[in-house]
Amino acid sequence: MRILARLNRPWLHFILLGVLLFYLQGVFFPEPKPVVGPLGEAREEALRQQWMSSVRVPPTPEQWERIVEAELDRDMLFQRAIALKLHLYDTVVYQRLLRNMRFLQMGEGMDEAELYQTALDMRLHLGDEVVKRRMIQVMEQLLLATNPPAVPLESEMKAEFEQRNEELRRPPRLSIEHVYFNREREGDVEAVIEKIDAENLAPEEAREMSSPFLPGYSFRRQTPDQLARHFGTSFVQNLLDAGPEAGQWVGPVRSTYGLHYVWVSEMEAERDATLEEVRTQLLRDLESRGKEDALRESIENMRQNYEILR
Incomplete structure (x- = not known):
């Protein structure tokens, strides 16, 4: 009671x-929720021009929807960063606003603190693309700090390895030395090859009869792609078509530069990679994917607190 x-x-x-x-x-x-969007005709046209300059075909409706959504997400992240006043604590923004004030030749006689405050009062930070990109980056880092991605498990690593086995195959590798004949000396090729074979010359000795070749004369454990950077793709194809074997001369083999008599010292066949060989690459890829997923989840959650106008 x-x-x-x-x-x-x-x-x-x-x-x-x-x-x-x-x-x-x-x-x-x-x-009321904070409002983001719509983009407006000018910004949409700018996005279309950027897409066309890189892809050169108009975006499909689905692609355009993703482009607009990504741009609205950028606006939302920037708006949130400004609401949290993150720009007031960032040295990149500080230096950018000082640079803008000096470029505009405003605030003569002011010290840096006064210049910075004047830039804020003029709201220069709201219309600067560099500041916007920086604030979006800082906001993304903050979201990842509050919603960190999970550390990849060993089971995930093994599953990724098995799924990408074909992609991760180790390419063949060749160790070669060569005697080079530029186009002016192609008539000497037959005689020089006969001399090398008849006298059983070592590659170092045969090199004395080579034309100058800027990339060099000895290449160790090179993949076909690496050899192509030095000799061109046609050389690599012609060399492989000749059926090279370790411990033998091959050629003459034509490249974009001329002819080459090639000594093959070692050959490693294409093979499956081991997990340990690609562990670092797989871990990097899984971590990157985990960050993307965590960031996407955080942005989706953030959208619930905004009114998005398309």
Whole structure:
């Protein structure tokens, strides 16, 4: 009875009624969400021009939807960063605003602190693309800090390895030395090859009869792609078509530069990679994918707090 008597107080009823009204106000009259978008015709046209300059074909409706969504997400992240006043604590933004003020030749006689404050008062940070990119980057780092991606498990590493086995195959590798004949000396090729074969010359000795070749004369454990950077793709194809074997001369083999008599010292066949060989690459890829997934999840959650106008 004493408890009921204590509860029967007008002031207590007043407090409880006030709390209830405050709660109901939040339920039936919530604070409006911050608005993001729409992009506007000028920005949409700029996005289309950027797409066309890189892809050269118009985006499909699905691609355009993703482009617009990504741009609205950037606006949302920037708006949130500004609301959190992250720009006030970033040295990149600080230096950028000082640079802009000096470029505009404004604030003569002001020190850096006054220049910076004037730039903020003029709201220069809101219209600068460099500041926007920086704030988006900082906001993404903040989201990843609050929703960090999971560390890849060993089971995930093995599953990724098995799934990408074909992609991760180790390419063949060749160790070669060569005697080069530029186009002016192609008539000497037959005689020089006969001399090398007849005298069983070592590659170092045969090199004395080579034309100068800037990339060099000895190449160790090179993949076909690496050899192509030095000799061109036609040389690699011609060399492989000749059926090279370790410990033998091959050629003459034509490249974009001329002819080559090639000594093959070692050959490693294409093979499957081992997990340990590609562990670092797989870990990097899984971590990158995990960050993308965590960031996407955080952005999707953030959208619930905004009104997105397309």
